[in-house]
Structures are given as structure tokens and as C-alpha cells.
Amino acid sequence: MSHDGERSISIISFIGSVFSPWYRWSGRKSPENHCCINVATYGPGGRWTMTDRGRAALHQTKNTFQVGPSKLTWAGGKLIFDIDEMTWPHLGRLKGRVTVTPSAVTGVELPLKADGSHVWRPFAPSSEIEVDLNQPGWQWTGHGYFDANFGTAALEDDFSYWTWGRFPSKANGAWCFYDASVRDGSELAVGVHFDADGRAEVVEAPPRTRFARSKWLVRRETRADPGYTPRQVHDMLDAPFYCRSAIRTKVFGEEMVGVHEALDLDRFASPLIKPMLAVKVPRKPGWPSPR
Template sequence: MSDCGTRAVSVIGFIGSVFSPWYRWSGRKDPENHVCINVATYGPGGRFTMTDRGRSALRQSPRRFDVGPSSMRWESGQLIVDVNEISGPPLIGRVRGQIRVTPRAVTHVELPLTPDGAHIWRPFGPVSDIEVDLEAPGWQWSGHGYFDANFGTRALEEDFAYWTWGRFPHRGGSTCFYDATRLDGSELGAGFHFDPDGTAQEIALPEKLGFRRSFWAVKRETRGDAGAKPRQVMNMLDAPFYSRSMVETTLDGTTSVGVHEALDLTRFRSPWLKPMLAVRVPRRANWLFGR
């Protein structure tokens, strides 16, 4: 998120693109044949890019991850993302430039999301600085950022019905909440506070608070002080099964605006959704480096 609060960016690298209909239709047997660097920009002139690419587009090493024309690399304590993508409708155009994420520290927290550890959340840099330099007017800014990963050996919809996640700047660091309803009816509720030096502390969970549904009527809730009224400050990404937005809540009497996600896996499981997604997530099976 930018310091001024009017712009934001998200970047997700996928091996086995979990939200790709092409990966689902393939039977999810070959994750390295469905790779992606998903880049979305939010604010004036925002764009969305998510191209499902084949095995030939993938190169990886301990410090570098290339997918077609875009890449991520770890260098001198920074995650450097070089972006060269084409955005999908309704605003089609090239998204090109560089994003630098600098964690204040790298944590050692790992949270199993299911009892058997089939899904893991790993918040590497929950307190980070970000610099954005894209080839578009107004898309050169800095702000506060976040760097994490999710790992899994099963499809999300095989284990979850619904989840929410939120990361809120708080007490000089950041506070994260992870809540999920599993398909077996059990629930996950976890909260962590991270200091800038990487110190992590699991915290008592504040009250769960609902707020206005998304444009596609995805249910949304987050955590906050009793009596607080969370609200959306900026819509970021709105899909029939997914909402990402800037949300304001109150923690320990202090107002905080952070990034919030809600994911309805029951909807995502529906077969009617996959052809809709294919419009937003094109498949480009072949790529040759150096072409």
C-alpha cells in the first residue's frame, strides 16, 4: 500500500496456479506446467494480469524465479520483482517495471492451516517497505508492504469452505489474522503480532466482526475491538468467489487500515465459474527464453 493510501499492488508467484481453470481442467497433476506471476495494481489506472504459462516458461534457482518475461529474485535482503505482463479486460495494456520489497526482518513463523499440515502459511516479511516503479503515470511510489507464502499439497477447495485473512499495521509493526472454516466443519482462528525486528507473538483473538459483503456478495469478516465497525476503504479485487480490499478496523483502540481477503471456496468449487475465469486468466502454454 502507498503511504498516501490511494494506490496498492499485489504480486503472487504460482507453481501450480491454484486459481487457474486450466490447472483445474488438467487434473492438477503437473504443477510446473501451470505457472504464473500474477500482478495487479489498484488505484487510478489499475490493471490485472494473470497468465497461466507452461513448463517451458519456468526457470528457478534458490534465489530466482522466472516465469516467462517476468521474474522474482532475492538480492541483498530485497525481493526484486521485474514485471513485463499484459493485463486482461476491461483495461488491456502492458504492465512493465520493477517492484522492490524490503523486509525489516525475516520471521520463522509457520502456521499449519489443517491438522495434517497439508496447507502451510509462512509469513516471511510481515513488516516490509515497498518501492514501486512501473511505466505508467503515477505508478512510482513507496509505502508499507508484506511478503508471505502459502504452500499446499491438496487443492484449497478439498479442505476449506471459507477463509479470511488480514494484515493491519499496528503498534509499529503489523498484526495478522487468519480465520478459516474447513470442510469437516472445524474452524481455524489465529492471530499474530510482528515487530519490525521479526519478533512474532501469537495474540489473543479480538472479536470476529462482519461488514458489508463485496460487490459479488462474498461474505466478509475480520477481527477488531468489541463494538468496532470494520469498513471497506478501497476495493482492490472483486470476483464471484474472492474479495481483496483495503479495510479499516480498530485494534486496541487504534484505527488501522490494512489489506483484507475473503475467499468462498464453496463458490470456487462450482463448475460454472471456471469458464468465467478463463476469460481473465488466459493460457499461454509455450514460451522460449531469449526469443
């Protein structure tokens, strides 16, 4: 998110694209055949790109991850995204570089289910980012984070609802809250504070607090001090089953603005959703062999 709060960017790299209808329709038997680098920019001139690509487009080394024309590189303690993607529905190219510089890299790995079938890996909850894209006004610096999720089963098979938030603190580091309703009837409820050096401390989080539903009426809740009602301050992604936004909340006496996600997996599991997603997630199975 830019320092002025007017622009933000999300980049998600997938092997086995969990939100791809093509991967689900394939029976989820070959994740390498459904890979993707999803880029979404929010604010003036915002763009969307998410192309489901086949195994020929995937190339990995110790320090690089490439899917088709776009690539991630870990170099000099920085994560560098070189982006070259076709946007949809604007049918233009989104090109440029985004550089993420962590204040520290954590050693934290958190199972989201007791059997270890889903794992959250918060690599760098506190980072600086530099954005340089081929769009007017899309050259800026700001704050951000990067993390990863790993799993051996479909999200909608194991969870019915999922919410997550990351809130940078002016005092030190960032707070992360992870809550989910598991289909076996159990509940995930995690609060973690990460300091600027990457040290993590599990905390007793403030209560779950509901706030206004999204435009698609997705239920939203996050952690907030008693008596405080969170509110959206920046609209990002709003879909029938998923909402990403910047929200303001108050935890442990400090008001903070951070990125929040809410995911209704009952809705996502509906067969009606997959054809809708196919419009936003085109499939391109082939790719030229590298020279």
C-alpha cells in the first residue's frame, strides 16, 4: 500500500491455482499444470491479471520462480517481481517491476489445521515496497508484507469461512489475525505480533468484531478492542465469495489501517461460481520452450 493510502497492489503466485476453475475442473491432479502469477492494482487506473498457465510455462531455480512472461527473484535480501501480463477486461499489458524489502524474515510456520494439511508461512510481515509499472501514477513507494500458504486439499473442502488481517503498528512491527471455521466444527483463532526484527509472539487477540458486509454481502469480521467497530477505508477486490479491502481497526489501544480479507467458502464451493471465474481467469496451457 502506498504511503498516502491511495494505491495498493497485490501479487499472488500459485502452483495449483486455488481460485482457478480450470484447476478444479481438472480434478486437482496436476498442480504444476495450473500455475499463475496474479497481479491486481487498486486505485486510479487499477488493473487485473490472472492467467492460468500450463506446466510448460513454469520454471524454477533456487532463487527464481517464473510463470510465463513474469518472474520472481530473491536477490540481495529483496524479493523482485518482474511483471509482464495481459490485463482483463482492459486488454492491455501490465509491465514493470515491484521490489519488496523485508525488515526481517521470520522463521514462523503455522499449521491452520491440526493434521497439517494447510500451513501459513508469514515470511516478512513488515516490508517496504517500491512499485514501477507502465501506468500513469504507478510509480510509488509504500509498506507491505509477503507470506505464503501451502495445502494438500482444496480450501472449500476443509473450511467454510476464512478471514485474515495484517495491521502495521506505528510503535513496532505488525499484527496478524487469522480466523477460520473448519468443516469438522473446530475454529481457528490466531493472533500474532511480529516485531521489526521478525520475532513473533502469539497473543490473546481482542474479540472478533463484525463490520459492514461487502458489496456482494460477504460477511466481514476482524479483531477489535471492545466497543470499537472496524470500517473499510479503501476498496480493493469485491467478488461474490471474496473481499479484500483496507480497513481501520483498533487493537490493544492503537488504531491501525491494514489489509483485510474475508472468504466465504460455502459460496466458493457453488458450481455456479466456477463459470463466472472462468471469465476473469483465462486459461493458456501452452508456452514457448526457453532458449
